[in-house]
Amino acid sequence: MPVLNISYVNFRNLKNASIDLLAKEVYFVGENGQGKSNLLESVYYSAYGSSFRTHADSELVKEGKSGFGLKTMYREENGSTSTLFVSYDGTKKKIEKNGKTVKDRKELINTMPCVLFCHDDLEFAIGEPERKRFFIDQCLSMYDVLYIDVSRRYKKILKTRNLTLKEMKFDMLDAFDMQLAENGVFIQKKRGDAIFQFNQIFGKLYEDITGIDGVSIKYEPSWKGTELPLPSQNEAMQILFNKREMDKVMQTTMSGPHRDRIRFMRNGTNFVPTASTGQRRLLAILLRVAQSIFYTQTTGKKPVLLMDDVLLELDPDKRQSVTAMLPEYDQLFCTFLPGEPFERYKRKTTRVYKIEKGEWNEQRD
Numbered sequence: 001m002p003v004l005n006i007s008y009v010n011f012r013n014l015k016n017a018s019i020d021l022l023a024k025e026v027y028f029v030g031e032n033g034q035g036k037s038n039l040l041e042s043v044y045y046s047a048y049g050s051s052f053r054t055h056a057d058s059e060l061v062k063e064g065k066s067g068f069g070l071k072t073m074y075r076e077e078n079g080s081t082s083t084l085f086v087s088y089d090g091t092k093k094k095i096e097k098n099g100k101t102v103k104d105r106k107e108l109i110n111t112m113p114c115v116l117f118c119h120d121d122l123e124f125a126i127g128e129p130e131r132k133r134f135f136i137d138q139c140l141s142m143y144d145v146l147y148i149d150v151s152r153r154y155k156k157i158l159k160t161r162n163l164t165l166k167e168m169k170f171d172m173l174d175a176f177d178m179q180l181a182e183n184g185v186f187i188q189k190k191r192g193d194a195i196f197q198f199n200q201i202f203g204k205l206y207e208d209i210t211g212i213d214g215v216s217i218k219y220e221p222s223w224k225g226t227e228l229p230l231p232s233q234n235e236a237m238q239i240l241f242n243k244r245e246m247d248k249v250m251q252t253t254m255s256g257p258h259r260d261r262i263r264f265m266r267n268g269t270n271f272v273p274t275a276s277t278g279q280r281r282l283l284a285i286l287l288r289v290a291q292s293i294f295y296t297q298t299t300g301k302k303p304v305l306l307m308d309d310v311l312l313e314l315d316p317d318k319r320q321s322v323t324a325m326l327p328e329y330d331q332l333f334c335t336f337l338p339g340e341p342f343e344r345y346k347r348k349t350t351r352v353y354k355i356e357k358g359e360w361n362e363q364r365d
């Protein structure tokens with residue numbers, strides 16, 4: 001839950017020291033390239049044991065060094081203090097929670113739930129179907145360990161099935177189809193339910209901020225049911241069977257949740273192609289707001305919000321409305337350029353750090 005402090009050893013350009021973060025809101029203010037996003041990244045990395053900017057841990061190691069370490073103290077819901085320690089020695093990553101080894105990153109779920117707002121979120125609105133699926137999967141993976149397990153299993157079976165198709169070992173397809181259908185149907189059901197719940201939140205939010213009504217998220221599952229929108233396991237197996245010839249020709253599995261589509265609609269037509277740049281940007285930002293609300297509604301817990309240059313791209317009116325309707329949060333981290341009117345968004349509970357060349361200095365009034 002709220003982060004109390006983080007100690008750095010050779011993480012990106014940040015100085016080897018400890019930063020005190022105990023505040024409801026923490027603002028990082030600095031010129032380009034000083035280390036603001038690196039600070040947000042360190043919070044995220046502590047929370048999930050992975051970065052939102054790269055899969056290569058080696059990139060996080062300070063230039064000229066061989067590894068890095070992050071020690072994060074945070075407050076539990078019951079008021080006690082816990083510690084997360086993550087380190088990377090150049091080859092292996094190690095994660096510990098209160099001195100105990102975390103073997104699988106899924107054990108970190110709900111520890112310090114973070115919702116990140118960043119420029120790349122635009123991809124959720126305008127990007128490839130894969131990016132949109134990623135967003136929904138992330139919403140579910142924030143709290144649902146079973147969803148993580150089933151998704152991992154699905155990916156593994158899919159990979160083996162595709163290999164079987166390439167190697168033309170077609171007699172094995174029956175067995176794979178059964179497993180693929182079982183896990184795939186579970187994923188589709190979870191996605192369908194999540195998008196239904198999301199729509200209760202999202203359309204109203206979008207209308208409140210932009211004045212544009214009737215925007216909704218449409219789930220187009222790759223496997224469709226005959227009576228219900230989603231198929232039963234048997235129906236999914238039948239679909240796989242019917243498409244087998246195509247799969248054999250293409251040497252890959254052409255249907256299943258890995259081909260699901262998610263669209264933004266308004267009055268029955270695709271919203272994104274005609275939306276303006278600002279309207280698309282707001283889609284992305286409000287998806288993150290909805291993600292936070294969805295998380296709180298589902299778990300009863302408030303997330304930590306990490307906002308990387310988010311307000312920068314909005315006109316002054318929209319900035320005001322977005323800051324006025326932020327979701328409930330346990331803690332908020334936000335980056336600003338020095339020229340931005342961050343003082344205006346400050347609250348009594350806000351702490352401001354000036355960031356320069358990886359070093360921080362608290363600004364006191």
Ligand code: ATP
Nearest residue numbers: 012013032033034035036037038059060061062063
């Ligand atoms: P912007 O306003 O442009 O987003 P920022 O303050 O968010 O800037 P960051 O992305 O946090 O900037 O930091 C970038 C700085 O960190 C760059 O100067 C970069 O050279 C440095 N940096 C990134 N990775 C490393 C590393 N592994 N070792 C040393 N320095 C690094």
Ligand code: MG
Nearest residue numbers: 036037308309
């Ligand atoms: Mg940045």
